[in-house]
Amino acid sequence: MEIRKLSAVRGWVWVTHGVMLIMRSPLLSIVTATIAAVAVLLTLIIPMIGPLLAILLMPILIAGYTRICRALEEDEKVELPLLFSGFRKHTPRLIALGGFLLMGLLLASIITITIGGEKLATLMDSFKAANDPDMLVEAMWSAGSSVTFSLAVGFTLTFTLMMAFQYAPMLVFFSDITPFAAMRASLTGSIRNFIPYTVYSIIMQLIALVLSFIPFNLGLVVLLPLGFSSLYVAYRNIFPFPNEITASQPAANETETRPDDTPPAV
Helix, strand or coil, rough: CCEEEEEHHHHHHHHHHHHHHHHHHHHHHHHHHHHHHHHHHHHHCCCCCHHHHHHHHHHHHHHHHHHHHHHHHHHCCCCCHHHHHHCCCCCCHHHHHHHHHHHHHHHHHHHHHHHHHHHHHHHHHHHHHCCHHHHHHHHHHHCCHHHHHHHHHHHHHHHHHHHHHHCHHHHHHHHHHCCHHHHHHHHHHHHHHHHHHHHHHHHHHHHHHHHHCCCCCCCCCHHHCCCCHHHHHHHHHHHCCCCCCCCCCCCCHCCCCCCCCCCCCC
């Protein structure tokens, strides 16, 4: 599998081409992204096992939404049932991928708690009990270096896990590889393209900030499909399909679009 290394400008390209995909069918893009998000939220409220089921369900819904992105990219007929493609193709592998994510999050939590010890537990209790931001800041400063180190370790582990997961559902669904191989490829692709990913993240945070001013959190209606579609564009740029030209493109041509404004696969 080829994993491309791209220039910083690709971070901007991922966002703009994500918008292009949405504009091919704005209503369907927004509705399907909203359905996926609501499905996860409804799963979360199931007593006891809700959060576990939500994590297992997430890769299936991501695969389904990116299948819609693929259909939009190829000018296929797009219908709502495509959102549930993950329930019809590679479902066991996608569920296993969610299991790997769940185990990774639990492991990161255990390591963080083990390093932080009682001081970290005290700090977490302070977060739950206090409503005054000044008290929270004071509690963090007085917690000690061991707590700071444990939080840094926890953040690093979680961030690494997220990089290993972000492209994995698409790699499992489209490339037919195992969950572990998909997570390894996703992590490699994320690290290799850390600079454009950083640019992309900054742009998305700025967009999220602007959309947050829309009343009643309606900005999420736009942010959700944009997040999914731009992530798909990033995946298509970094991991070309086997039938595509795999030769590396000159940096000067990386931002070129096709004549029909379709997000480029190369």
